[in-house]
Amino acid sequence: MGKKFQKNLYLTAGFNTVSLGTGRKEFSPKNPRPNIDQYISDAGKGTLKQLTASASAIDDIVISNFMAGRFVKQGHLGAFASVIDPALEYKPSIRVEGACCSGGLGLMTSIRNVLSGLSDVSLTVGVEVQNTVKALYGADILAGAAYYAGMRKEGHAFFFPGIFDKRAKAYSEKYGAEKTRQALARWYENAILNARKCPEAQEHHNTDPNPYQTGLTTPNAKAFLPNLNVFDCSKVSDGGSSIIVASEEGLNKLGKDKSEAIQIAGYGHVVGNITVTYPDASVLETTRRAVAAAYEMAGIGPDDIGVFECHDCFTITGLLSIEAAGFAEKGKGADFVLANNIRSEGRLPTNTSGGLVGFGHYTGGTGIRQAVDVWKQLTKTAAGTQVNIDPNRPYGLTISMGGDDKSVVAIVYQRAF
Amino acid sequence: MNLNSKMNKVAIIGAAGKMGSGISLLLLNLMSNMKLKKELPSNSSLVLIDISDEALSGLYQYLRTQMVKLAEKNINFLRETYADRSDLVENGEMIDEFISESLSIIRLTTALEAAKNATMVFEAATENMDIKSTILNNLCSLVDTNCFFYTNTSSIPISTLENIATLKGRIMGFHFYNPPSVQKLVEVIKAQNTRAEVNEFALELGKSLKKILVPSNDVAGFIGNGHFIRDGLYAISEVLRLQNEYTIHGAIHMLNRVSQDLMIRPMGIFQLIDYVGIDVFQLILKVMNQSLNENLQSALIDRYLAKEIKGGQFSNGQQKDGFLKYEKGNPVAVYSIDEDRYISLNEDRIFKIVDEKLYPLADGHSPWKNLLTCSTSDRDQKLNTYFKNLWNQNHLGAKLAKNYLLRSESIGKHLVDSKVANNAEDVNAVLVNGFYHLYGPINNLFPKEKN
Numbered sequence: 018m019g020k021k022f023q024k025n026l027y028l029t030a031g032f033n034t035v036s037l038g039t040g041r042k043e044f045s046p047k048n049p050r051p052n053i054d055q056y057i058s059d060a061g062k063g064t065l066k067q068l069t070a071s072a073s074a075i076d077d078i079v080i081s082n083f084m085a086g087r088f089v090k091q092g093h094l095g096a097f098a099s100v101i102d103p104a105l106e107y108k109p110s111i112r113v114e115g116a117c118c119s120g121g122l123g124l125m126t127s128i129r130n131v132l133s134g135l136s137d138v139s140l141t142v143g144v145e146v147q148n149t150v151k152a153l154y155g156a157d158i159l160a161g162a163a164y165y166a167g168m169r170k171e172g173h174a175f176f177f178p179g180i181f182d183k184r185a186k187a188y189s190e191k192y193g194a195e196k197t198r199q200a201l202a203r204w205y206e207n208a209i210l211n212a213r214k215c216p217e218a219q220e221h222h223n224t225d226p227n228p229y230q231t232g233l234t235t236p237n238a239k240a241f242l243p244n245l246n247v248f249d250c251s252k253v254s255d256g257g258s259s260i261i262v263a264s265e266e267g268l269n270k271l272g273k274d275k276s277e278a279i280q281i282a283g284y285g286h287v288v289g290n291i292t293v294t295y296p297d298a299s300v301l302e303t304t305r306r307a308v309a310a311a312y313e314m315a316g317i318g319p320d321d322i323g324v325f326e327c328h329d330c331f332t333i334t335g336l337l338s339i340e341a342a343g344f345a346e347k348g349k350g351a352d353f354v355l356a357n358n359i360r361s362e363g364r365l366p367t368n369t370s371g372g373l374v375g376f377g378h379y380t381g382g383t384g385i386r387q388a389v390d391v392w393k394q395l396t397k398t399a400a401g402t403q404v405n406i407d408p409n410r411p412y413g414l415t416i417s418m419g420g421d422d423k424s425v426v427a428i429v430y431q432r433a434f
Numbered sequence: 435m436n437l438n439s440k441m442n443k444v445a446i447i448g449a450a451g452k453m454g455s456g457i458s459l460l461l462l463n464l465m466s467n468m469k470l471k472k473e474l475p476s477n478s479s480l481v482l483i484d485i486s487d488e489a490l491s492g493l494y495q496y497l498r499t500q501m502v503k504l505a506e507k508n509i510n511f512l513r514e515t516y517a518d519r520s521d522l523v524e525n526g527e528m529i530d531e532f533i534s535e536s537l538s539i540i541r542l543t544t545a546l547e548a549a550k551n552a553t554m555v556f557e558a559a560t561e562n563m564d565i566k567s568t569i570l571n572n573l574c575s576l577v578d579t580n581c582f583f584y585t586n587t588s589s590i591p592i593s594t595l596e597n598i599a600t601l602k603g604r605i606m607g608f609h610f611y612n613p614p615s616v617q618k619l620v621e622v623i624k625a626q627n628t629r630a631e632v633n634e635f636a637l638e639l640g641k642s643l644k645k646i647l648v649p650s651n652d653v654a655g656f657i658g659n660g661h662f663i664r665d666g667l668y669a670i671s672e673v674l675r676l677q678n679e680y681t682i683h684g685a686i687h688m689l690n691r692v693s694q695d696l697m698i699r700p701m702g703i704f705q706l707i708d709y710v711g712i713d714v715f716q717l718i719l720k721v722m723n724q725s726l727n728e729n730l731q732s733a734l735i736d737r738y739l740a741k742e743i744k745g746g747q748f749s750n751g752q753q754k755d756g757f758l759k760y761e762k763g764n765p766v767a768v769y770s771i772d773e774d775r776y777i778s779l780n781e782d783r784i785f786k787i788v789d790e791k792l793y794p795l796a797d798g799h800s801p802w803k804n805l806l807t808c809s810t811s812d813r814d815q816k817l818n819t820y821f822k823n824l825w826n827q828n829h830l831g832a833k834l835a836k837n838y839l840l841r842s843e844s845i846g847k848h849l850v851d852s853k854v855a856n857n858a859e860d861v862n863a864v865l866v867n868g869f870y871h872l873y874g875p876i877n878n879l880f881p882k883e884k885n
Contacts, residue, residue, distance in 0.1 A: 153506050157524040170523050174509040 031389030032063025036377025060257030061101030072102035076136035081123030082381035116162035120384020121417025121426025127262035137267035143382030144257035185244035187298035200351035202232025212371030219377035251373035285310025307425035319343035323410035326387035328418035384417030445549035449482035450489035454558035456614030466536035570599035592625035619868035654725035696835035708745035708756030792831030796823035846875035
């Protein structure tokens with residue numbers, strides 16, 4: 018505890034591809050779509066284009082991905098680095114996996130590579146391609162983020178929605194069903210409104226005249242689940258994100274000014290026990306611990322955060338994240354959301370490009386996508402999704418979560434000085 | 435009566451046809467689910483018989499694809515039922531297992547003899563008395579006297595088949611609507627001597643297939659075609675009346691639009707005839723004309739068929755051209771028998787002239803599609819308002835619509851008066867559930883005073 022970085026760490030040149038899947042006008046399950054190597058290439062090139070230096074300035078590559086082995090029958094993703102640029106051939110490259118926290122783990126790996134002194138510039142690319150199978154079979158694949166041998170058989174056909182339905186139930190029973198549903202509806206509304214402002218977001222084309230009203234729909238257990246609607250879930254997505262983690266020396270090598278970068282103020286990386294289900298479904302304990310560690314390392318608290326990216330794999334997870342990150346007490350997360358705090362003009366702009374519900378959730382890349390969005394917000398390059406950040410609360414926070422609150426990486430960022 | 439008492443060996447004749455393939459899917463799904471619940475006798479089989487290997491191969495593909503879709507929809511039930519199968523964990527594994535078990539029930543063959551010792555037979559061969567009689571006769575010698583027969587005929591009196599094929603008491607009509615897997619309606623028709631248990635079993639089966647069963651009496655055409663054929667003949671007679679002024683293609687277009695838009699039906703009458711097939715329309719017409727003392731025939735239909743203009747559907751469900759020509763399922767041209775060619779709706783000014791005669795639509799009009807999703811009371815209120823306003827209109831379109839609606843009503847009443855239907859409710863149930871009309875022909879929605 019109380020550990021500090023031995024050198025400053027910077028993020029720069031972030032890039033997100035379009036999150037492709039239902040909702041996008043150009044998407045049809047029948048049309049041919051880009052392969053995973055295309056997304057690695059597109060995301061990585063998006064970052065390289067922002068550099069004056071050539072790709073040879075990159076010392077190592079980290080590719081984060083969850084289940085390409087099943088979705089597209091492709092393993093060994095590390096060896097795809099050179100599809101981004103031939104100069105990356107023969108450089109160290111590794112693939113990391115930790116379910117939906119893969120992106121967070123990718124960043125952690127790059128951070129460790131730079132801290133170790135072996136790299137000055139580490140490129141992190143996160144990708145997933147999920148639309149190769151129908152959602153019903155995708156649910157089988159994603160269930161691998163939980164304890165398969167011990168939990169899949171008893172689980173719901175849509176495994177993770179089933180798990181988080183229980184969390185929604187627990188929260189509703191403890192703090193009131195009506196208030197909970199209203200807060201989930203506001204969460205959904207925020208996701209859609211923000212996604213409309215982001216051209217890459219999967220719900221960018223959404224035209225629902227009243228997303229809040231849609232969000233209020235009473236869930237139907239027969240059609241889906243007793244406590245969640247389909248639109249309470251994150252999207253099934255194809256896409257990729259990419260960003261550079263660099264030391265000060267690395268930034269110089271890239272010809273990047275600090276004004277184009279953000280600095281990592283602290284992180285928490287906490288992993289729970291995948292083989293058990295924690296007794297209180299109304300809290301995200303692993304997330305709480307990870308965020309607390311990140312705050313401690315950064316020497317700040319929740320009141321210092323001005324922009325927040327959380328892992329709302331379901332609307333209920335968003336609500337629980339608000340509490341786990343200390344923005345509201347237990348049971349008060351719903352009130353926090355109902356008071357419009359999370360909106361782009363609110364006190365704590367949250368998921369400014371739509372989050373997993375609105376932007377989309379290409380699982381292995383989401384953790385990186387969150388860092389890219391915070392980088393854009395803090396460097397004021399977020400274009401249509403730009404929010405005002407209170408100068409008294411200049412920090413950004415991301416939470417990358419894998420499985421049922423099992424692997425969590427929380428990172429606190431600030432503008433680079 | 436227990437369903438499984440007749441499920442040892444089920445044979446479907448004409449299984450690869452338009453109706454047969456749907457019936458095959460329904461029965462395969464039923465038997466597969468019974469098998470899953472261990473309610474199906476062991477070694478049960480579904481024997482699917484048709485005349486061409488190619489068609490049977492297509493049938494197999496169709497059944498496989500559709501069963502996978504049904505299994506996917508039914509995944510929660512599969513997960514519950516396979517709870518004790520530790521080897522089946524994922525959705526995909528359970529669906530694969532279910533499909534493999536399901537397909538193992540079917541036997542595809544071109545040999546009628548494969549129906550030997552069948553416990554139940556579904557006959558869905560071509561709508562032709564001679565063909566059906568021959569098949570049923572041949573089957574008689576292959577099965578024992580406890581085998582139940584259900585025929586999907588849409589027009590031939592069941593008693594006629596019963597007599598010709600010496601199936602005394604063992605046959606009844608079980609008439610699905612197209613497509614059978616989607617349409618909820620089944621008309622059930624007892625023949626003169628149909629045994630009580632054959633009827634009881636039919637009711638049980640219909641319930642298991644989640645169908646709405648409407649009894650019809652054993653009169654050629656029954657309720658559904660009894661209405662449809664007369665309804666179609668009326669439209670044709672109106673075309674003949676209007677053709678001098680508006681050309682034949684203009685008049686066909688006019689009646690098609692009136693019946694769809696002004697009468698708020700799901701499709702126009704000529705599109706519906708094309709959907710059924712002009713050839714099938716004629717076959718039914720012939721059967722009805724033979725049995726009924728009514729002049730049911732149409733020289734116009736005969737002329738179209740002589741030109742090989744038939745309608746109907748391709749095996750992929752795409753609409754073939756008939757009275758109308760279709761692109762992506764929508765009418766784009768009308769066939770002129772006088773000019774022997776399709777005339778595009780953009781080509782001839784007559785279509786525009788005709789359209790102008792139909793407007794303005796009466797206040798309160800909503801398209802069929804919009805009303806479909808309304809609650810019943812809301813819909814009836816809207817229809818009532820619309821019809822009231824329609825009755826106050828006097829342009830040509832309104833007149834045609836009013837006369838047509840009254841004709842449809844009188845056809846419905848005739849079906850009750852001539853004891854084809856037991857009551858008006860049954861007539862309405864057939865039109866609503868089998869033809870997707872929003873209102874039955876016998877209703878309180880039209881103003882009483884007639885123009």
